[in-house]
Amino acid sequence: MAEAPRGTRAPLAATGPHVLRQINNTAVFTALRQAVSAIARVSELMTSTGLSRPAVTRALADLRDADLVELVTDDTARIGRPAQRARLRAAFGHVAGVDVDRHKILVKIANVAGGVLVTHRVNTPPRTTGPDLPALISTALEQAVAAAGLTHADLWAVCVGTPGIVDRDHGEVVLAPSIPGWAGLPVVPQLRDQLHCPVLIDNDVNLAVLAERWRGTAIGVESLVFVQWGERIGTGLIIDGAPYRGAHAAAGELGFLDLGLPPNDPTGRPAANEGTGPFERLVGAAAIHELAVAMTAGGRDRDLHAQLTAPGERDIAPLFAAAAAGSPVAVAVVDRVAARFAQGLGALILLMDPEQVVIGGGLSRAGDTLLDPVRRHLVGRTLSSPTEVRASTLGEDAVALGAIRHALDATAVRRVASIG
């Protein structure tokens, strides 16, 4: 279903036949986008839209005339009239989803049915700052569009996901501590000038949660919390099926939660890094690395300590490998990390009461080695029966996929309405 504005009420006024036809065309098109199989029978479309057979048939004819839909007559039906079936003309339109941070630009090109044609990843040069990004995004998009055998004119829309607090109306990033010089740039106007198509921008984690609900581990979940857990910690919220961003687009800022020091935790809070929040400094990837180095020192786990302190090495994957292999010190580190994280996540669950929590970001790669202790430490922190906590299955693709979904929702319905 296209993302309707939140708080939409049933229209109160009677509507004319022209508007009804647009509404019906949009309903049938949306149902085709949602259909589980690529191709749907008229009877299935009647069920999913609530429309009568004549209304569905007329809408399909309109959509076919506009080249949006192909109709297929099913000759295999043995009795009665042959069943008519319909599918989207996937090649009719395309969108791009872009995932930007300081270190990389990830572009995906998809068709109107949401099928991904191309994934293109560019690592940004060292010391990239905000003002460098629009040109880098534009170049990466050009390369991706070319790799898909398309031109910019084939793009219905581009959606960019970025860290930070985003003013979607003005197409600007308002606050982005992790990318110096990025906040305040007129990103959307700049890209729109170069691409000549609608450009949308949203917070990366808000897009990732859309993707998890679309084709990740939380399909159809109505009330969902997605926690991006890596160097930084961000949260995307779905409430009653729609994204919730907060009154100032700042909902879900778990990384800035200040829990004070956990009692009996021997390591002090790491020194404040520029722009990071208290909870990120407590359980972000850098804090986990620091904790693991400290707890494996003094010969308590020489191998792991050596891996963690190799020159230039900040990767914490060896910690989870060692914990999975049964190293008591590694297990103890992971348990302490899980206990700290559960304190923050428990607060979020207690206040939001979601149906499901999905953990994404780099830490989600640790899977149940990390999430089982998190689940254990959540017991007693929440009032209702344990809320399901899952690892993301989309990994690094989540933000760009969510951007595709958002671009499709924002433009597909408008395209259909224009033919009504």
Place this chain on the structure above:
Amino acid sequence: MAEAPRGTRAPLAATGPHVLRQINNTAVFTALRQAVSAIARVSELMTSTGLSRPAVTRALADLRDADLVELVTDDTARIGRPAQRARLRAAFGHVAGVDVDRHKILVKIANVAGGVLVTHRVNTPPRTTGPDLPALISTALEQAVAAAGLTHADLWAVCVGTPGIVDRDHGEVVLAPSIPGWAGLPVVPQLRDQLHCPVLIDNDVNLAVLAERWRGTAIGVESLVFVQWGERIGTGLIIDGAPYRGAHAAAGELGFLDLGLPPNDPTGRPAANEGTGPFERLVGAAAIHELAVAMTAGGRDRDLHAQLTAPGERDIAPLFAAAAAGSPVAVAVVDRVAARFAQGLGALILLMDPEQVVIGGGLSRAGDTLLDPVRRHLVGRTLSSPTEVRASTLGEDAVALGAIRHALDATAVRRVASIG
């Protein structure tokens, strides 16, 4: 506006003339319930519903025929046709709102326009438990209905607000630590048998937040957090104009937030009371009393200490009176309470990003003596510009008023639809 189910989308199917007429009748009736003045012109109703003049006129005729609306012809118009105006026949229907806890039952009877006819308060006998409550509620309702000059047959619906987690579908309280023996009783079926009208039940704080948005200090606010701050701490949430209760009806359980001990706070966490949560034990009224007694001891404020420790006395009003009068010790106690409270409220604001926060419950009577320090301690705890924090203006009436609003929303539209 009637409370629409969350996630309501525009209907996708074409609708027949009969259904349209019901929709239009409901729209006009809802607009009359919402009208700022008690009486509305046809032109105002056209604006607020988006309907044409003939459609509004026909709906008003239907509503008049069903005795729901009175039509008045305005003879004061000097030129053109006389303006027709309409108002609700307030006496047509009535609802009751009930606020229940272990210590009191507060009943309000209101007419369909939301005007309160009677407020009736009964203190429950000492050692009242859950199984005593249905009979006490029933008696209190009977007295209130009689005082309003009505009979039970005049009631369209009764809505009961109760502490705890409520299963609204089964009409049961699932968890209510503050009223022993209350959870699991078939409250709604029992009351329905005695009252012969629809009975609704909801969490008290969820109802209070409706009232604050209806006629309290947060009129029309789209994204709102209401914190009931007394012995217990509960939270009601409005998200994008509609109540948000969570996937397991457990959203907003701030009282159970576990923040650990605030650093540098000399008083330990008070011993666990049965069924209270960590944050309640930290900043509930009992914890504040205990902190005030400890900090005023040793002659640091003899007068206040004597007032706080008078036999049988647990009232903390003297603390706020002393702070308002400038007692340095009282100011220090209030400051520490505010710092603790701001840690929990700051977490809620950081995660929910509401437009406004309203503080209700007994502590709200302290007003700015308490809320100014709370606002000060919130600075730096939230990412966006300071979220407005206000004291409730409804006080003890909030829950019963919210229950009235909920009962009217739930039944008024159904009544109108039945005449379409």
